[in-house]
Amino acid sequence: MTTRPPAIVWFRRDLRLTDNPTLAAALAAHDTVVPVYIDDPDSEAPWTPGGATRWWLHHSLAALDERLRATGARLLLRRGDSLTALRALIAETGADAVYWSRLYEPATIARDRDIKQALREDGVEVHSHNAALWCEPWTLKTGAGDPYRVFTPFWRALQPQMPALHIHRAPQSIPVPKRMPDSLALQALGLRPKIAWDLGMQATWTPGETGALTAAADFAKASLGNYREGRDFPARADTTRLSPHLHFGEISPQQVRAAVQRHAAGQARLEDDASHVLRELGWREFAHHLLFHYPQTPEAPLYEKFAKLPWRQPRDYAADLAAWQQGRTGVPIVDAGMRELWTTGWMHNRVRMIVASFLTKNLLIPWQEGARWFWDTLLDADLANNTLGWQWTAGCGADAAPYFRVFNPVLQAGKFDAEAAYIRSWVPELSALPPDAAHAPWQAKPAILAAARLRLGTDYPLPIVDLAASRQRALDAYQAIKAG
Ligand SMILES: Cc1cc2nc3c(=O)[nH]c(=O)nc-3n(C[C@H](O)[C@H](O)[C@H](O)COP(=O)(O)OP(=O)(O)OC[C@H]3O[C@@H](n4cnc5c(N)ncnc54)[C@H](O)[C@@H]3O)c2cc1C
Structure with missing residues (x-):
């Protein structure tokens, strides 16, 4: 034979x-x-x-x-x-x-x-x-035969097309030729950093299929019931944290779907949470759809008129960009997010939106600078998802936050980190402040700062930008291209 x-x-x-x-x-x-x-x-x-x-x-x-x-x-x-x-x-x-x-x-x-x-x-x-996907990017089209640019109709079209929930089992035995060719040693690929900046990542993550399956099962058991309500609060561990696993295909969206749907089966409340998880995975599908149909978007805005936005110039913004990257802007929720990113290689979605809005609107730095930094520092850096996230926040992409929506980082912190637990865990300089002062230390009374032994401008920076004036500058800039 x-x-x-x-x-x-x-x-x-x-x-x-x-x-x-x-x-x-x-x-x-x-x-x-x-x-x-x-x-x-x-x-x-x-x-x-x-x-x-x-x-x-x-x-x-x-x-x-x-x-x-x-x-x-x-x-x-x-x-x-x-x-x-x-x-x-x-x-x-x-x-x-x-x-x-x-x-x-x-x-x-x-x-x-x-x-x-x-x-x-x-x-x-x-x-x-x-x-990798429920629906490959070319399978869905609008009634007019065009790609989708708005999420809700895309998601409505995708759901009936989802494949049946059949999971291929892992093979027990994988036969290989008797004489296998030589392999390089893993170290020879030089994937690990030469300077040991990866300690926080090592302590936080378990890359690989087993880590992915465990994370999905643990999420379904412990956090699924909190997902809908809790997913916006960065101090809570209520999201799946599966993004790097999904990026590397250590788990498929079908497996995540199976994990949450099986756990929720027959319990209306949990089924609702599960449907919210699937909807987020729907954003991932949408991001891939957009990148496929608009391959220029990692560099250029989807809506061309935004290319004319009067961003600041690199020589003017270099110091502010560095402060943002290092988590030293003097705006605590922004600094907390940027430090979480640097230490763990991940940042909570709500905080990604806040730091991206701060960079593009308060600092008027082109979104491409932020996308590049995320690309290098995120463990889940994914060209489709990152492009969508940045264009969405900057207001120039598909289904984007309207250009005039400028997140107020102090109000966002008050709403989504009311006790300042997230801020305190990443900005320990502020840990002795009460929540309101930790949200905006420059607004705190001198006695409160003194009680916490915090010298603003020495122990922790003053804000690098005035939030109200920079908001207005952004609105004017966006208004100019709207009119043009
Ligand atoms: C400026 C900006 C940049 C971003 N860059 C990336 C990126 O490079 N890689 C990345 O995977 N996500 C990116 N996101 C989307 C989102 O922040 C992360 O997917 C999410 O925070 C990952 O955490 P999680 O796995 O706990 O999410 P969950 O809430 O548990 O969601 C489950 C999965 O759905 C997908 N998902 C969730 N939200 C989104 C979204 N808005 N867009 C696309 N997919 C989504 C992810 O694969 C995620 O793992 C970005 C968002 C913003 C605002």
């Missing part, structure tokens, strides 16, 4: 064995498979993965290798140009097919298209699958 040559399973951002249709298809058609990850950051330029996501990737690859070894396989690591690496692996193994899960950024789409064509010309089969 002749056996079919092996298939290469090219892992990218589908770093899991459960509910992985690509792996399942390769195993169904071949006797053996060769799992590989190729580190090829240049092919994603100009959005080569940032420092934080590369840290996550290091640990996620280690976790995937461990999972594969438990099935009798292992993960090969290669680096450099993806096509060259795949061709070398085909020559070394005699593989006659390559399987991968589709990606949706402009650079990865173009790269994969070229690789598919080149391999097919080489006589190698290529099979790609959807392992």
Whole structure:
């Protein structure tokens, strides 16, 4: 009996064995498979993965290798140009097919298209699958045949198209060729930082499929019932914190859906919370839809008139940008968010909106600067979600907050961090202040500051910008382009 040559399973951002249709298809058609990850950051330029996501990737690859070894396989690591690496692996193994899960950024789409064509010309089969989304970006169109630009009708159209809730089980055994080719050592990819700024991330996260499944199950059990009400309060742990796991495909949206729906089944109150989680995942789908149809949007506003917005110039805003990045703006909720980001590689969604509004509106710094900083520091940095988040807050993207909506960071803190617990945990200089003073220390009476032994301007900065005057400056700037 002749056996079919092996298939290469090219892992990218589908770093899991459960509910992985690509792996399942390769195993169904071949006797053996060769799992590989190729580190090829240049092919994603100009959005080569940032420092934080590369840290996550290091640990996620280690976790995937461990999972594969438990099935009798292992993960090969290669680096450099993806096509060259795949061709070398085909020559070394005699593989006659390559399987991968589709990606949706402009650079990865173009790269994969070229690789598919080149391999097919080489006589190698290529099979790609959807392992990341409920609905791939091209499946939904408005009645007029256009892409959606507004979330609610998009979500209404998506829900009936959701695939049946069938989860592929993780294979128990993954047969590999008797002689597996050589692999680079994980350390050789150089994914971890040279300076140890990752201690806070190590203490906070468990990258990998097992970490993702545990986080989803723990959320369903402990926090699902608080999601709808609690998801806006940064001091509470009421959101899933699955974003980096989802970005790397350590868990699929279907698995999250299964975790929350199964837990909620038959309990109306929990079912409502579960539907809110699904709706947030719907925003993730919407972000991918937008990026696919408007590939210019990581750099340019979706609505072109916003390109004319009179932003400040780099030489004028450099010091303010640095203060924002370092969490030293003198506006506590902003500084708390930026410090949470720096330490843990993550920031609560409500605070992401506040810091982004502060940067783009109070400081009048182009949203692209903020998007770049998030790109390098977020563990969940995702071109689709990050682009949508920044354009939404700046008011120039799909379904965006209206341009005239400028978040007041003091009111936001009062509403969503009333006891200042979040501020205190990230800005310890303010921990002795009562909540009102911690929200806006520059408004506190001298006696309150003295009682807390806080010298404003020395122990903690005065605000780098006047909130009311800068709000007005932003409104004027936005008004100018509206009129123009
Ligand atoms: C300026 C800005 C930048 C952002 N950049 C990113 C980014 O780079 N990567 C990223 O994953 N999210 C980004 N977001 C969206 C959102 O803040 C995070 O997805 C969320 O905070 C992750 O926490 P969670 O997993 O606990 O979310 P949950 O509330 O538990 O939501 C579950 C999942 O739904 C998805 N999701 C939730 N909210 C959104 C949203 N608004 N847009 C798209 N998907 C969403 C995420 O995959 C998330 O993990 C950004 C938001 C803003 C305002």
